[in-house]
Amino acid sequence: MSVSPFKAAAFLKCPQCGKGNLFSTANPYNIKKFTDMPDHCPECGLSFMPEPGFYYGAMYVSYALTIALSVFNFFWVYMLWGFVVVPYLIINSVLLILLLPIFFRYGRSYYLALVYKIEKTANRRKKF
Numbered sequence: 001m002s003v004s005p006f007k008a009a010a011f012l013k014c015p016q017c018g019k020g021n022l023f024s025t026a027n028p029y030n031i032k033k034f035t036d037m038p039d040h041c042p043e044c045g046l047s048f049m050p051e052p053g054f055y056y057g058a059m060y061v062s063y064a065l066t067i068a069l070s071v072f073n074f075f076w077v078y079m080l081w082g083f084v085v086v087p088y089l090i091i092n093s094v095l096l097i098l099l100l101p102i103f104f105r106y107g108r109s110y111y112l113a114l115v116y117k118i119e120k121t122a123n124r125r126k127k128f
Contacts, residue, residue, distance in 0.1 A: 005120075009113035012105060016116065017044040022109055028101035035104070048112065055108055057115075062107030066096060 003018030014020035020041035025033045037048050049055075070092055077088045096103075 005113035005117045006110070009106075009109040012109050014041040014044060014046055014048075015113040016046040017041060019043040020046075022048065022112070023105060028105055031101075034101045037108070046116075050115075054115075055111065058107040058111035060107075061111045061114075062103045065103045065106060069095065069099065 003013075005015035008015050008018040011018075012022045014022065020038075020043035022037060023034075024036040024038060028034050039049055040047055073092045073095065074088060077084070077091060081087060
């Protein structure tokens, strides 16, 4: 099955097969287990932890999501009330705290998909 790694990442699935779940639990708000990932894809066997410290790069993806949400929040708060700092800070802080588990998961998912896509392209070029 040919599946786009980024489409699979949008559904928190394995970037190689698009079937295996990246996380052990579907609920990101299960605080004790929202970070738990299997070591390998249960469907195709792709390693979800290629090396120690692999997911440090996912922080940049999560950071980009956080910045995008903060900019979006700034514009809609500005359109509603004008330039007021306190409502923006309150709304943005609450939303960022509530969305932390989701941003965490999507940061890891998209980072794994990006690295998988780069390695797949590099391996394809080596063959020629």
